Amino acid sequence: MDAGRGLEIALSRTITSATAVVMPEESGGALVRRLGRWVQDNSDAWASAVEDVNAQGVQLTISVNHEMLDDPRNAPDGLWRAFSIECWVRRPARTTKEIEQNLLKVGGPALSLALNALVEQDEVELPSFEPLPEGAAVITKVNRYERNPVNRLRCINHYGPVCWACELDFAERYGPAAAGFIEVHHRIPVSTLGAGYLVDPIGDLIPLCSNCHSVAHRRTPPFQPAEIRELLGLPPKVPALPEV
Incomplete structure (x- = not known):
């Protein structure tokens, strides 16, 4: 994937919470549109993925075209021009290991939802993951x-x-x-x-x-x-x- 056309993830934490935000890079319009099409064509799979995140005790906020969704399970129709996926959890963390665990707990779900835009592209290689359905x-x-x-x-x-x-x-x-x-x-x-x-x-x-x-x-x-x-x-x- 060309530089500037992929995803970026921002991680932040305090002593009592951790947050991850995934969004497209500046020139990632094609990726945004692909995720929007995937969600609209696979609404049940998307709803199930969102429910999986909630079941893990992670709070989830999704915005499409700069508008926050009332229910992340029901994504809007039409052309997607922008999106952001924010996951956060309130859990104390003072040691390095606790901080890493908290960041993984929010970063994993946020990134996995966004990766739905990529996994069906035959030409995309993800060497850091095991090579739908x-x-x-x-x-x-x-x-x-x-x-x-x-x-x-x-x-x-x-x-x-x-x-x-x-x-x-x-x-x-x-x-x-x-x-x-x-x-x-x-x-x-x-x-x-x-x-x-x-x-x-x-x-x-x-x-x-x-x-x-x-x-x-x-x-x-x-x-x-x-x-x-x-x-x-x-x-x-x-x-x-x-x-x-």
Whole structure:
């Protein structure tokens, strides 16, 4: 994406709150229009994404064409010329780790909503995310299965950037350079999903560290996260993950 035509995110925090605002860059008009078209063509998916944010205890404000929406789930029709997505949460934070967690809690949902404008563009590459919908085969020299970066963000925002199985926190182990790093595991192998399958980012995906993720794929079908905890001699987690 050309410079000045993408998204920018502003993060701010106080001792008691954290805020993230995502908006297009100065020349991001094409991106604005694309998000508007996507929202209008996928109104149910957009409403579900907004409800997911609210369910996580994050306050959400969305403006379109410089007018605040009364209900963010119901986006306006017509041409979008501008938008902003603001997420904020009131939670105390005094340590570096608490500050990072709060910023991730608001930054993840704000960015994931805006990324709906990008995920269906075949020419866009997002190397920092796992490559809508999950499991949709694309014809190249081999079958390649697409992974949705929005689902990844929703999964990490729900569970946190910590391995569900062994509870490794990369930031604690390696320091600030590794803060927020985690892999996301598909509990149902992507290759077995039919085209158009709608993935539940909370039930179908789970954050795992690199080691646990590798062990999960040592078997077909993969080990479930609870089974990896058994291999490690760790007690079951409560509540347990839903069956898949």
